[in-house]
Amino acid sequence: MSTERYASPDAETVARVIDEALHAGALVTAEVRCEVEYDGRTSGYLGPGDRLLVAKPDGTVLVHKPANHKPVNWMPAGGTVTASVGDASGEPVVVARRTNPRERVEVRVRETYGLTRFDADDTAEYEESGTEAEMHDYIAANPEEVEEGLRIVEHERETKYGYLDFYASDAEGTPVVIEVKRVQATLTHFDQLKRYMDLFAGDEDDVDGTERAVRGMLVAPSASARVKRACRDAGLEFVALPDFETEAAGTNASLADFE
Amino acid sequence: MSTERYASPDAETVARVIDEALHAGALVTAEVRCEVEYDGRTSGYLGPGDRLLVAKPDGTVLVHKPANHKPVNWMPAGGTVTASVGDASGEPVVVARRTNPRERVEVRVRETYGLTRFDADDTAEYEESGTEAEMHDYIAANPEEVEEGLRIVEHERETKYGYLDFYASDAEGTPVVIEVKRVQATLTHFDQLKRYMDLFAGDEDDVDGTERAVRGMLVAPSASARVKRACRDAGLEFVALPDFETEAAGTNASLADFE
DNA sequence: ACCTTGATTTCGGTT
DNA sequence: AACCGAAGTCAAGGT
Known part of the structure; x- marks a missing residue:
């Protein structure tokens, strides 16, 4: 079975599944209501709304709004990702950090509609012509x-x-x-x-x-x-x-x- | 309920859910084994492997490998997306097209591990400092x-x-x-x-x-x-x-x- | 619709 | 690690 799927998981489950999946080399997608804060090369804040959250085992984190090609917030590969339950809020918090440049993305999850762990196996390389x-x-x-x-x-x-x-x-x-x-x-x-x-x-x-x-x-x-x-x-x-x-x-x- | 979730859906379900969701303004994510073909500004082919497929109601399509920030294949917003069942293969095929430039991404799905429709409501705008x-x-x-x-x-x-x-x-x-x-x-x-x-x-x-x-x-x-x-x-x-x-x-x- | 420029550009290659 | 340049760059803002 390549995916494990959770509907409306509680905060502890969200944090645990994300940490375990990334550690095991699996990717995680979550449909959430969240707010996001970024600090690094610039700084920014995104108020509460429904977004698709993607975390990859290489440290990549993507926050996608319902429109547009580019994620509204992200962390490129190479950083570290931690998922935990906030002391005060009791809600899941996903933090991605890296150095060089030093930057940080914090996703504060207000509600988790769905969560999926995906143990993806992909060895194929993209081949391109016309470059x-x-x-x-x-x-x-x-x-x-x-x-x-x-x-x-x-x-x-x-x-x-x-x-x-x-x-x-x-x-x-x-x-x-x-x-x-x-x-x-x-x-x-x-x-x-x-x-x-x-x-x-x-x-x-x-x-x-x-x-x-x-x-x-x-x-x-x-x-x-x-x-x-x-x-x-x-x-x-x-x-x-x-x-x-x-x-x-x-x-x-x-x-x-x-x- | 903001998400509808399907485990190992059959080809007809995949095509139907994608078409309906996009038409209704919802996003779709799918954990799939697929191959991808791109033709447009360049052309390229990606052999079979496990990937995260994302389709947004604005015509955006993303194919993410288990690593890296950028999708391996994609279509920016503004195009049209169609999902159907291939005559010969009986498997789902997602095609995204646009003109100016004329280009096309075809995702041939070999296996669908999971499928999620996400009726996301997001009106917040990202605010940035330091630009x-x-x-x-x-x-x-x-x-x-x-x-x-x-x-x-x-x-x-x-x-x-x-x-x-x-x-x-x-x-x-x-x-x-x-x-x-x-x-x-x-x-x-x-x-x-x-x-x-x-x-x-x-x-x-x-x-x-x-x-x-x-x-x-x-x-x-x-x-x-x-x-x-x-x-x-x-x-x-x-x-x-x-x-x-x-x-x-x-x-x-x-x-x-x-x- | 085209042009110009910024971007948390990302990414790969080379020194 | 820094630097240089390509990218299916994307996306915004102006004309």
Whole structure:
């Protein structure tokens, strides 16, 4: 039996089941009416209401309101969780703490509608495709999809200002710094490229002062108008790479699009 | 009664309870053995294992492994959720979809250990202190804590490159662009300030080419060595503002403890 | 609806 | 342990 279920358990049962379950490596969910206090990186208070409380054996605690993806209060994995019965209130109190940063979540339970211990066995790992790392692989294998004649010189090059996605060379032999984004490019992505480009600021102009000795490219499926303008103003190039394939040498992707 | 609880429900019950609950504005949690498929911004597959499944009436779906803060698969609020019994498998299938972006999560349930409908009533709002917005208020009220003689001219000033936190003026009347961070400053925060500073790039140097006509300040509790170096190299100033207090009367709690 | 930014971001990788 | 950057980031607030 993977679950043990309790309807309207009393305070002692709630505290005991939570402590035992977490200690044994099981997760606990509880439907409760509670109030929550958080103190740490910020501090906050959530007044009484009905919420779903989840505690995992790795120290994770989640308090979910009836809406929204994100928990209203939580503790990430790595902390310690204790459940006890409050001296004054006689009600269950769940406290999750951690250090670095030092923070604390306290859930004061007013009423427990239901409580479930779940001895979950899960060894499967999530496998994902279409990540930025795969887009890197695609570009490394198909640099001509970014620009005809482009040759990758280095991948993930470390500099004193951070890591360049690609350091490349164009058909003319001019160095090209490339920042790749899987999603629509934002100002922070532009910033990143700009920061790397500043490393070459001293070499920026040719003898006649008109041509760049190093090109900077932001490669992404799209970008907002503001991002494009920032690129234009900074002398950087936005290259729309609308799609990428992970298999073989695809020929369906459109070529570099200089607006 | 706020919860209805089912132990080892059959497939029809699972599908029916989920559909009814979500339609009625209740949340559902289920302890299940399942596999999950995601298709959308990326695509992914999670093989069979025991997980906690949560569905909320706003369209949120969460699949939690026994560890970690974040769900392994999910759908944010706003989508539609359907639960049915698979024709071939005879097992429950929960599908969550949304458009913009178009994506889909399919949870194929192999076994349902437990199922709970929770008619949660929660009107309380979370109240938080120590946010960046409060740090802005503090600086607006106490500019001398940043620098003696500093005067705030504008807050949240929009420019073609984004929003300045503060546009100020120092004791000498020199304009100061200020970017504020509640947490330790990182390179991306430096980047942000740098981007805003580029707006004034033409005015950067005095007649003798040594003094800036506009100052740039990154205000945060701390910064990494690399960030400090980047500021130095770019002619920007890092100002450590280790702590801040709110003016609000009656709040005894000390706010974020920076160090 | 899009854009910009903050977030108790979390998480993983590397130094 | 700190730092850096991705994330299916989410969510709020403004235009």
